[in-house]
Amino acid sequence: MWEYTDKVKDHFINPRNVGEIENPDAEAMTGSIVCGDALKLTLKINKDTEVIEDAKFQTFGCASAIASSSILTEMIKGKTLDEAKKITNKDIAMELGGLPEEKMHCSVMGMETLEKAINNYRGINVEEDEHDEGAIICKCFGVTDTKIKRAIRENNLTTVDEITFYTKAGGGCGACKVKLEDILNEELAERERAQKNAPLTTVQKIKKIEEAIETVINPMLKMDGGSCKLIDIEGNIVKISFKGACSSCMASKNTLKGFVEPKIKELVDKNLEVVGV
Amino acid sequence: MSENKIIYMDNNATTRVYQEVLDAMLPYFKDQYYNPSSMYSPAGAVHKEMEKARGEVADFLGCDPIEVCFVSCGSEGDNMAIRGTIEAYPTKNHIITTRVEHPAVIETCKSLERLGYRITLLDVDNDGNINIDDLKKAINDNTAIVSIMYANNETGVIFPVKEIGEIVKNAGAVFHVDAVQAAGKLPLIMKDEPYIDMLTIAGHKIHAPKGIGALYIKKGTKLRTVQTGGHQERGRRAGTENVPYIIGLGKAASMVKAELPKFIEHTSKLRDKLEEEVLKRIKEVKINGKGAKRVSNTTNISFKNIEGEAILLLLDGYGICTSSGSACSSGTLEPSPVLQAMGVPFEYAHSSTRFSLSLDNTMDEIMYTADAIEKIVARLRDISPYRD
Ligand code: FES
Numbered sequence: 247m248w249e250y251t252d253k254v255k256d257h258f259i260n261p262r263n264v265g266e267i268e269n270p271d272a273e274a275m276t277g278s279i280v281c282g283d284a285l286k287l288t289l290k291i292n293k294d295t296e297v298i299e300d301a302k303f304q305t306f307g308c309a310s311a312i313a314s315s316s317i318l319t320e321m322i323k324g325k326t327l328d329e330a331k332k333i334t335n336k337d338i339a340m341e342l343g344g345l346p347e348e349k350m351h352c353s354v355m356g357m358e359t360l361e362k363a364i365n366n367y368r369g370i371n372v373e374e375d376e377h378d379e380g381a382i383i384c385k386c387f388g389v390t391d392t393k394i395k396r397a398i399r400e401n402n403l404t405t406v407d408e409i410t411f412y413t414k415a416g417g418g419c420g421a422c423k424v425k426l427e428d429i430l431n432e433e434l435a436e437r438e439r440a441q442k443n444a445p446l447t448t449v450q451k452i453k454k455i456e457e458a459i460e461t462v463i464n465p466m467l468k469m470d471g472g473s474c475k476l477i478d479i480e481g482n483i484v485k486i487s488f489k490g491a492c493s494s495c496m497a498s499k500n501t502l503k504g505f506v507e508p509k510i511k512e513l514v515d516k517n518l519e520v521v522g523v
Numbered sequence: 524m525s526e527n528k529i530i531y532m533d534n535n536a537t538t539r540v541y542q543e544v545l546d547a548m549l550p551y552f553k554d555q556y557y558n559p560s561s562m563y564s565p566a567g568a569v570h571k572e573m574e575k576a577r578g579e580v581a582d583f584l585g586c587d588p589i590e591v592c593f594v595s596c597g598s599e600g601d602n603m604a605i606r607g608t609i610e611a612y613p614t615k616n617h618i619i620t621t622r623v624e625h626p627a628v629i630e631t632c633k634s635l636e637r638l639g640y641r642i643t644l645l646d647v648d649n650d651g652n653i654n655i656d657d658l659k660k661a662i663n664d665n666t667a668i669v670s671i672m673y674a675n676n677e678t679g680v681i682f683p684v685k686e687i688g689e690i691v692k693n694a695g696a697v698f699h700v701d702a703v704q705a706a707g708k709l710p711l712i713m714k715d716e717p718y719i720d721m722l723t724i725a726g727h728k729i730h731a732p733k734g735i736g737a738l739y740i741k742k743g744t745k746l747r748t749v750q751t752g753g754h755q756e757r758g759r760r761a762g763t764e765n766v767p768y769i770i771g772l773g774k775a776a777s778m779v780k781a782e783l784p785k786f787i788e789h790t791s792k793l794r795d796k797l798e799e800e801v802l803k804r805i806k807e808v809k810i811n812g813k814g815a816k817r818v819s820n821t822t823n824i825s826f827k828n829i830e831g832e833a834i835l836l837l838l839d840g841y842g843i844c845t846s847s848g849s850a851c852s853s854g855t856l857e858p859s860p861v862l863q864a865m866g867v868p869f870e871y872a873h874s875s876t877r878f879s880l881s882l883d884n885t886m887d888e889i890m891y892t893a894d895a896i897e898k899i900v901a902r903l904r905d906i907s908p909y910r911d
Contacts, residue, residue, distance in 0.1 A: 258833070258836065259837075259840065261906060264905065264906050275908060279828070279869050279870045279873070279909060280869045282830065282849070282857075282858065282869075282873050283830065284908055284909070285908070286908035304906060304907060304908035305906055305907065305908065306828060306829065306830060306906075306907040306908055306909055307833070308830050308831075308832035308833050308849070309832055309833050309836050311830075312833060312906060386857075417857065
C-alpha cells in the first residue's frame with residue numbers, strides 16, 4: 247500500500263478542475279497509454295495580462311498522477327505565465343505534502359505539461375523543440391538525456407534508482423541503466439566541480455554554452471522567429487552568430503547584450519563576454 | 524451493505540485463517556512445546572500429532588505421507604524443487620518454465636541462468652495458454668526439470684498439467700508443478716497424476732497461516748538437499764519443524780478438502796455473476812483469460828483507458844479489497860508480466876484488477892461490488908484524456 251498524504255488522497259478522491267476548456271488559449275499533453283500515465287492540460291489566458299484565468303486537466307494514471315494534476319491546476323490559476331513557468335516538480339510535490347519517492351515522476355509530468363502548454367501559447371514549436379532537446383536514453387519510456395540531466399540537477403539526485411523514480415527511465419527492461427549511471431556520474435562530477443568553483447576548461451565551456459543556447463536561449467529567440475549559434479570562443483570571448491529574424495533585426499544588439507550575454511554569464515561563467523559575428 | 528464492512532476479494536493473495544485451524548495450533552505454542560525429535564514421551568506425543576498432520580496433508584494431496592515435506596512457504600518449495608533437481612543432475616543444464624510463472628520460479632531460474640544454465644521460457648497465447656508444440660520443441664536430453672504452474676495467480680488460467688507431464692516424462696526430465704494457486708480450488712490427487720514428480724502448496728492460500736507450506740516429492744525422486752543441517756524431513760530439509768504451523772496446515776488441509784465441492788459451486792456462481800454484471804453495465808471491458816479453463820474463484824478484469832492503482836484505491840474506499848496488475852500498484856513501472864505475456868493491449872493492461880473469492884463472499888457483496896465498479900470506472904473515465 248502506498249503511503250499517501252491526506253492532501254494527495256483529497257485531490258485524488260475529489261479532483262479539482264477536471265475537464266477540458268473549450269477553445270483554450272493554450273493546451274498540451276504529455277505521457278502515453280503505453281507508459282501508464284498521461285496528462286492533458288487546457289488553459290484560458292488573458293491576452294493583455296498573461297494571467298491564467300482558468301485551467302482544466304484530464305489524467306490517465308494512478309492516484310498520485312491525478313492528485314498532482316489537480317493541485318497543479320489550483321496552483322497556476324491566477325498566476326501570470328512567467329510566474330507559472332517557475333513552478334517545478336518539487337513545488338507540486340511539496341504542495342501535496344510530499345509524494346512517495348517512487349511516484350515523483352507524477353509531479354514531473356505536471357511540470358512538463360505546464361511548460362509545454364506555455365510554449366504552445368507563446369508559439370514555440372513544441373515538437374521541434376522536443377526534437378533537438380536531446381537523445382532518447384530510455385527507449386521503454388522515451389526519456390531524453392536532457393530530461394534526465396534536468397531531473398538530476400533540480401532534485402539533487404544521487405542514485406540511478408532516484409532517476410527512475412523521477413523520470414521513469416530505467417523502470418522497464420533496465421537496458422538503459424548503464425547509460426543512466428554514466429549520465430549520473432558526469433552530473434555528480436560536474437556538481438562537485440561547481441562546488442569547488444574550479445575554472446572551466448575550454449571544452450567544458452563550449453559544452454555548457456551550447457547547452458545553454460539549446461535549452462534556454464534558443465527557445466526564447468524562437469518566439470520571435472530567430473535563433474543563435476556558437477561560432478568560436480577565444481579565452482573568455484564567446485562568438486555568436488544570429489540566424490533568422492534576429493540577424494537582420496535592428497534589435498539584435500539589444501538581444502545580444504540584454505539577453506544572450508546575461509544568460510550565458512548566469513548559466514556558464516560570469517567572466518564570459520559575448521560578441522556577435 | 525454497511526459502509527465499514529470489509530469485503531475481502533483478494534483470496535489469491537492470502538486467505539482468512541479458519542478459527543478451527545488457529546484453535547488446533549494454540550496448544551503447540553504453549554504446553555506442547557517439545558521438540559518432536561527428542562526422545563522422551565511428551566516429545567513423542569508432539570511427534571505423533573505432527574505426523575497426523577502430515578497424514579492430513581497427504582490425504583489432501585492424494586499421496587503417501589512420506590511424500591510430504593514441510594517447508595516454510597510456497598517460494599521455498601519452488602526453490603527447493605528447482606535447485607535440488609539441478610544439483611541432483613549435474614550433467615544436465617537446461618530448465619523449461621513459462622513466462623507467466625510466479626517470481627518464486629522465474630527469479631530462481633534467472634539466478635540459475637547467471638550460473639550458466641540455459642532457460643527456456645514458454646510463451647502463452649492471448650488466453651494465457653501455452654502451446655504444447657513449443658514444449659515438445661524445447662525439451663531435450665539436457666533438460667533437467669520442467670517447472671510450470673497448475674493455475675495462474677493473476678488470471679486463474681489452468682495449465683494442461685497432464686498433457687505437459689506426459690511429454691516431460693517421455694523426455695526423461697523431472698516435472699515440478701507450482702500448485703500454490705490450485706490447492707483448495709481444484710482436486711489434487713497425486714496418485715492419479717503419476718507424471719508429477721514434485722508439487723508445491725502454501726498454507727496461507729488454504730486458510731492456514733502464512734509461513735508454512737509443503738512440497739510433495741514423489742517416492743523415488745532424486746533431489747539434493749538445498750537446506751543442509753539436521754536430519755529432519757527424512758533428511759530432505761534441515762531445520763527444527765515448525766510444529767504449530769504444521770498442525771495448522773494439516774487442519775486446514777482436511778477442512779478445505781471437505782469443502783472443495785461447495786467451494787467450486789459457490790465461487791463459480793459468484794464469479795460468473797460478477798463478470799456478467801460488469802460486462803452488462805460497463806463498455807470496453809476485457810476479462811483476461813476468459814477463453815481458457817480457469818479456477819472458479821478468480822476473475823481478472825481490465826477496463827479500457829483507466830489505470831489500476833486508481834481503481835484499487837477507490838474500491839478500497841468502498842471497503843472492497845482487491846489487487847491490481849497495474850505498474851503503479853506493484854512498485855514497478857511496467858504492467859504485470861503475466862498480462863504482457865498474454866499480449867493484453869496497453870490500454871487494457873494498466874487497469875487489470877483481480878477479484879479472487881472464497882466461501883466467505885456472498886451474492887450481496889457481488890452486487891455491491893458491481894455497483895462500486897460501475898461508479899468507479901465511470902468516474903475515472905471521466906477524468907481520463909483517452910476516450911472513444
Ligand atoms: S530502455 Fe530504459 S528501461 Fe528499457
